[in-house]
Amino acid sequence: MTGSLAGAYSPGTSVLHRAPAGAKLVALLVASTALLAVRSATGVGVALAVVVALYALARVPWRLAWGQVRPVRLVLVVLLAVQWWLAGPTTAVVTCTRLLVLVALAGLVMLTTRTSALLAAFEAAARPAARVGVDPTRVGLVLALTIRSVPVLVDLVGRVRDAQRARGRENDLRALAVPVVVGALRQADALGEALVARGLDD
């Protein structure tokens, strides 16, 4: 889970790596919208081939490429079975391939774009909102902290779960939830203090 967010970037020098983050995000939005209109097996087959070609163009290792779609593999299997049963094989394959292509495309953007470049693009997009009092740099900071918090919280849950297991209380949800919430609040306090100390609140 953590690998799909924080640190998903795979360094490289391909055209896709060098493309501006904003352009890639807009292209992702356009491609995703267009994909929803594709209803034929041939259409989604072409889309899948294009995505595979883009991964090859980006020279992303196949292990990392698989890592982008692996989290949805079970969803795809269930969706394929349900759709097959309800709407027939063509619709099932088209729907599942469409989802696979969407996830793979989003993963490709993450793999070829530094988080800092993504945040800068979001900050630029939020700049017009400054007129109504929204601080674009704060938007970027919130996104950065959200991404950064995922592995920290996963680590916290793991440590609390180990502690509960050591005390023989692995199935007690309250014994897990209370220390996790308290730990997360403490972490948030400490992070806030660190942000002030680094002058990011000035």
Added chain:
Amino acid sequence: MRLFTRRTGQHPVDERIVLDDVHVRLGERDVLRGVTLDLPERRIAVVGANGSGKSTLARLLNGLVLPTGGSVRVHGHDTADDGAAVRRAVGFVFTDPDAQIIMPTVAEDVAYSLRRHGLSRAEVDDRVAAALDQVGLAEHRDHPAHLLSGGQKQLLALTSVLVTGPAVLVADEPTTLLDLRNTRDVGRRLWDLDQQVVVVTHDLDVAAGAQRVLVVDEGRVVADDAPGPALAAYRRRMA
């Protein structure tokens, strides 16, 4: 070449930390009681038992905590009146590096500190690369920060603070979560910095590397001397 040098021409000539009859009261508790210090030395260690007030003393130095009585001046800046200038002049490293690393990857976290310095992207990249090279993290520049070891995370946190060139570095128990090797490494790096350095620590070997050691107990500085006599006084108190 010393990379983590202080920015020049941006700080007042007065390069002392001065606390004048400082009191800090948190709720019903007097955390610091009338602390007066004049600190011109470059290497200062602060030791004391848990709850003695030493971390509060450290937090006073970059305005994270403001005195409820008295005043704190750091290199000419009053922490109560000029918080932003104090935080630019004073870098702060915390115990837990996970609580101070903001960006997902190593290089991005260091670069984040430079975002308001008006540097071009190439200049930022150069400074980040040089900084990571200096602390031995160059090969990890694109790695997720959360996958670093504890010692590497603390070095990253230190690098992200130092890359902006503060005049003073305050570190609050920076080696508490580290093993012996990393404790020695981080301790040595801290004392070797160009900055005026104040380290709060439980590690007496680290404290022994200072020029001046302050022993804090129950909100007061109870010993203030060279490492030998100050640490001897601390050991007697803890016996």
